[in-house]
Amino acid sequence: MHIVRWMRQSDILVQLHLPSLTQLKKMGGSEPRLVKAATEQLNKLPFYHSFWNRTTRPSLDLAQEILSMFTARKMGKVFFTNSGSEANDSQVKLVWYYNNALGRPDKKKFIARSKAYHGSTLISASLTGSLIYQHLLFCTLTALTTGDIIFLIAAFIAEPVMGAGGVIPPPKTYFDKVQAVVKKYDILFIADEVITAFGRLGTMFGCDYYNIKPDLVSLAKALSNAYVPIGATLVSPEISEVIHSQSNKLGSFAHGFTYSGHPVACAVAIEALKLYRERDIPGHVKQIAPKFQDGIRALADSPIIGEIRGLGMIMGTEFTNNKSPTDLFPAEWGVGAIFGEECQKRGMLVRVAGDAIMMSPTLIMTPGEVDELVSIYGEALRATEERVSDLKMKSEKN
Incomplete structure (x- = not known):
């Protein structure tokens, strides 16, 4: 081989x-088991959408695989995307819907860190830690403890190790202190694991290394070892239950992509996750x-x-x-x-x-x-x- x-x-x-x-x-770039997984799925069912309560077996199986692998805390649901940008874009919409469901429509602002990068869609780019974006979704962590701004902040998003911002690993206790603050003020924690997931830090997830217990998680890139485009948003049971229970009142969470949960991408990702564990x-x-x-x-x-x-x-x-x-x-x-x-x-x-x-x-x-x-x-x-x-x-x- x-x-x-x-x-x-x-x-x-x-x-x-x-x-x-x-x-x-x-x-690496020539793993025969991933090629085989894609070929077999192409011959079996090359595509089917995930709208109107439809899905495919690979999509269901991959969701279960991810939920079983992510042990930093129990997660409840998985929403598939085609990239990390789309995963973080979906996070923002999920958080907004969640707060609407709780009767907190003004709780919409996000905290991101200086030099952060979380994607290239309009919404995910608005989480970028650049001065030109700060008027959109940013405030400082110290602002949490002063004034009425704390009631407007919905979520904090961070990579376990900041990648595009210059490879900046925080001290081991950094996220312990951050989590204490966001928990105190009922602010959701979004872990952007697009770079760190699946072994990069010597743990299966960056959350494992830093003892992060997130409410939401973004995955992409190595989810399929880059053989096919796929991303994922992991949602905690607490958030998914609120969204489900309030959907009759607010209307369904009408968000998705044509290729969300693409069966070929999911089949390759399932095999990639097996390889990460086996090896x-x-x-x-x-x-x-x-x-x-x-x-x-x-x-x-x-x-x-x-x-x-x-x-x-x-x-x-x-x-x-x-x-x-x-x-x-x-x-x-x-x-x-x-x-x-x-x-x-x-x-x-x-x-x-x-x-x-x-x-x-x-x-x-x-x-x-x-x-x-x-x-x-x-x-x-x-x-x-x-x-x-x-x-x-x-x-x-x-």
Whole structure:
């Protein structure tokens, strides 16, 4: 069996793909059991919708599989989407409907964290931790304890480890303190597990690592190992019961997508979840993550690295001048892009975001492959240091 951890470019250069296709593929790119699951379902029932109380066996089975795997707290229902953006979009609508059902129509605002990213639909993008969005759905956590704003806040949303915002793992007790505050003020907790679910941190879910007991959970990406688009919204029994009991009065929760619970996507996802368990992917991550984390952190003394952050098999590097978090390189230098280019020259792809880079390798890497990753990172870093030095000299001459 040949499992692809590498991407071929122009049939010449084989590249180690560290963004893991944006955190999607946990088990590589050529898993025959997933291909077989898709093929068999295509031959059996290629599509049927999930409207008007209809569904398919794969959709039902996948919902049960997810509910049995998620043990941070008991969840009651699963709503399928096609992506993480759609899952978080659905979360907002669910929360609004839930508060309408409880007679609290003004309780509609959301708390998201600075630098947060939760999707690209209009609603999920409104949860983005960017200044241009803050007038829409944002307030600060300290605002919970002052004024009437507390009665308007419906939910708090967070990734266990912030991904696109720069790979920012919080202290182990961070979410304990957050949960105490939101519980006190009857604010729902939404865990965006789109990146962290299925082993990335060395636990099956990020909620397991941080002892988060959410009211709602968003899944996507690795749910099918990225073989087919699928996402999911997990809903606690308390919320689902309120929505169900009040639907006769308010009307049904009329929200869905044409391809929600697509039978082929669900069949592949079922097989992916089986593989995660059978191969103990979280256990494997616990074995290889120290080599990954320690290997990269050993290079933190570089004069162009401001900070290295990471946990499990996800890592971020922020490039700054003189190792100062406030002394940034001129944007036009493109230091992050330079590092990405140097990595690519050596056969490795990383995700570049300004002067920060993100690495989230496939979770089936061998220790030898981790060593190779660290070696390429080091070579690319030294080449980047030389190019930055040249840029500084040119800048000083001007």
